[in-house]
Amino acid sequence: MAELVEVTDPDDPRLRDYRDLRDVELRKNLEAEHGLFLAEGEKVVRRAVEGGHVPRSFLMAPRWLDGLADVLATSEAPCFVVEESLAEQVTGFHVHRGALASLERAPLPSVEAVLDGARSLLVLEDVVDHTNVGAIFRCGAALGFDAVLLAPRCADPLYRRAVKVGMGAVFALPWTRLPDWATALTDLGERGFTTVALTLADDAVPVEEAVAGVDRIALVLGSEGHGLSRRWETTAARRAIIPMAPGTDSLNVAAATAVACYVAARR
Amino acid sequence: MAELVEVTDPDDPRLRDYRDLRDVELRKNLEAEHGLFLAEGEKVVRRAVEGGHVPRSFLMAPRWLDGLADVLATSEAPCFVVEESLAEQVTGFHVHRGALASLERAPLPSVEAVLDGARSLLVLEDVVDHTNVGAIFRCGAALGFDAVLLAPRCADPLYRRAVKVGMGAVFALPWTRLPDWATALTDLGERGFTTVALTLADDAVPVEEAVAGVDRIALVLGSEGHGLSRRWETTAARRAIIPMAPGTDSLNVAAATAVACYVAARR
Numbered sequence: 432m433a434e435l436v437e438v439t440d441p442d443d444p445r446l447r448d449y450r451d452l453r454d455v456e457l458r459k460n461l462e463a464e465h466g467l468f469l470a471e472g473e474k475v476v477r478r479a480v481e482g483g484h485v486p487r488s489f490l491m492a493p494r495w496l497d498g499l500a501d502v503l504a505t506s507e508a509p510c511f512v513v514e515e516s517l518a519e520q521v522t523g524f525h526v527h528r529g530a531l532a533s534l535e536r537a538p539l540p541s542v543e544a545v546l547d548g549a550r551s552l553l554v555l556e557d558v559v560d561h562t563n564v565g566a567i568f569r570c571g572a573a574l575g576f577d578a579v580l581l582a583p584r585c586a587d588p589l590y591r592r593a594v595k596v597g598m599g600a601v602f603a604l605p606w607t608r609l610p611d612w613a614t615a616l617t618d619l620g621e622r623g624f625t626t627v628a629l630t631l632a633d634d635a636v637p638v639e640e641a642v643a644g645v646d647r648i649a650l651v652l653g654s655e656g657h658g659l660s661r662r663w664e665t666t667a668a669r670r671a672i673i674p675m676a677p678g679t680d681s682l683n684v685a686a687a688t689a690v691a692c693y694v695a696a697r698r
Numbered sequence: 699m700a701e702l703v704e705v706t707d708p709d710d711p712r713l714r715d716y717r718d719l720r721d722v723e724l725r726k727n728l729e730a731e732h733g734l735f736l737a738e739g740e741k742v743v744r745r746a747v748e749g750g751h752v753p754r755s756f757l758m759a760p761r762w763l764d765g766l767a768d769v770l771a772t773s774e775a776p777c778f779v780v781e782e783s784l785a786e787q788v789t790g791f792h793v794h795r796g797a798l799a800s801l802e803r804a805p806l807p808s809v810e811a812v813l814d815g816a817r818s819l820l821v822l823e824d825v826v827d828h829t830n831v832g833a834i835f836r837c838g839a840a841l842g843f844d845a846v847l848l849a850p851r852c853a854d855p856l857y858r859r860a861v862k863v864g865m866g867a868v869f870a871l872p873w874t875r876l877p878d879w880a881t882a883l884t885d886l887g888e889r890g891f892t893t894v895a896l897t898l899a900d901d902a903v904p905v906e907e908a909v910a911g912v913d914r915i916a917l918v919l920g921s922e923g924h925g926l927s928r929r930w931e932t933t934a935a936r937r938a939i940i941p942m943a944p945g946t947d948s949l950n951v952a953a954a955t956a957v958a959c960y961v962a963a964r965r
Binding site for chain 1: 833836837839840841842863865867870940941942943946948949950953954955956957960961963
């Protein structure tokens with residue numbers, strides 16, 4: 432059972448995991464150095480703990496204690512109980528959903544472990560926006576994908592905003608970083624996956640056609656700005672496009688993922 | 699040709715359209731009272747002007763002048779030229795894309811005018827998040843929808859963030875507000891549209907089935923939190939669901955829209 436610890440001093444060093452949550456650069460450093468990540472909101476905190484992540488501590492206003500009592504009962508980590516105004520002062524924003532938890536980052540699994548038994552993968556190259564990464568995890572989970580692989584420069588899916596936008600899907604879907612960007616797609620091919628790159632390339636075929644009859648699929652998605660690197664685009668076994676109205680912009684990467692996952696799920 | 703006016707005083711009253719862009723409440727009031735909206739970024743500013751919206755003024759750093767020279771050439775509005783640091787001081791954030799424009803809000807067209815010739819509509823009930831509204835417009839435009847109708851409480855698609863996320867799709871797709879929430883869907887039915895509500899209702903059928911064989915379609919989407927109102931859900935001619943993996947959350951409304959538009963475009 433987590434010990435309830437009332438805290439009234441915003442400078443209390445025990446609250447350091449929760450400081451300045453809107454300062455992306457500061458948070459990246461702090462979270463990397465201390466090997467932690469944050470979960471926000473009752474549902475997401477619950478999913479993080481139930482997903483096997485070990486809490487370092489909880490931070491919540493009194494009114495959130497009841498809703499998470501069963502989760503707190505499973506943990507030995509302290510639960511800091513603070514007024515909402517103090518939570519706001521420490522974190523730097525209004526904590527709508529009241530509950531926060533700081534959790535240990537576990538070592539990432541191997542690619543082998545993540546691929547074990549998987550039939551449908553998402554492979555993200557340089558998706559750098561945390562909102563998009565979270566949205567993509569949520570889509571993948573909802574539409575029946577089994578796992579996610581991230582290129583080295585893809586944004587951190589355990590960053591608070593990604594976790595929140597993804598509604599904790601990052602705790603449900605196995606995922607890891609690809610150790611080697613350059614050989615990633617050929618490696619997946621050798622492991623029996625057909626890599627299908629979403630792209631606007633001239634030789635891309637409509638996504639329904641590209642996924643037809645594919646057993647083990649790796650759907651490959653590029654960055655928000657310029658799409659896939661030339662290397663990944665040309666190395667993928669197939670290039671797929673979502674047919675669009677003439678003269679319009681491409682879809683946002685999260686919207687494109689939703690469509691591609693939907694189509695691939697019906698292959 | 700827009701007159702170039704160098705401004706060096708951040709309190710210059712001519713910059714008032716551009717103040718405190720991150721203060722949502724203040725902006726809502728200011729924009730409603732003065733009948734204006736803002737466009738941000740070269741591409742979006744260009745689309746706003748080319749879409750027939752009348753500029754009140756432009757605000758840009760010197761390095762953005764060349765890229766928009768042809769747009770400035772078409773306007774009689776002043777172009778305030780400022781250092782980037784001054785732009786930041788006035789607007790309250792770093793203006794990544796440099797160019798801003800303030801434009802007149804034109805009177806909204808009638809529902810009749812918006813529906814004229816349309817075969818595929820998006821109808822948004824209470825989508826209150828500007829990012830989602832922008833993403834939905836972008837999806838609709840990219841996937842071949844013809845128009846958008848908004849219930850009275852739906853967020854403003856001309857709010858800066860919605861315009862930006864939508865990449866200016868709001869200037870390409872005809873749209874208006876529905877005058878009467880209560881009768882909106884039956885009215886659309888009487889005008890020959892089959893209303894298809896996206897919902898998790900028990901009697902919902904898979905979206906592919908729901909849109910099959912429909913000629914004029916109105917795809918109906920509800921709010922982020924609780925989905926459609928009971929009234930709209932039950933009044934719609936058909937209820938459609940995007941089949942999802944068991945035990946997962948529903949898709950975000952923008953992702954659901956992407957899938958539904960894609961499927962409907964192939965009906």
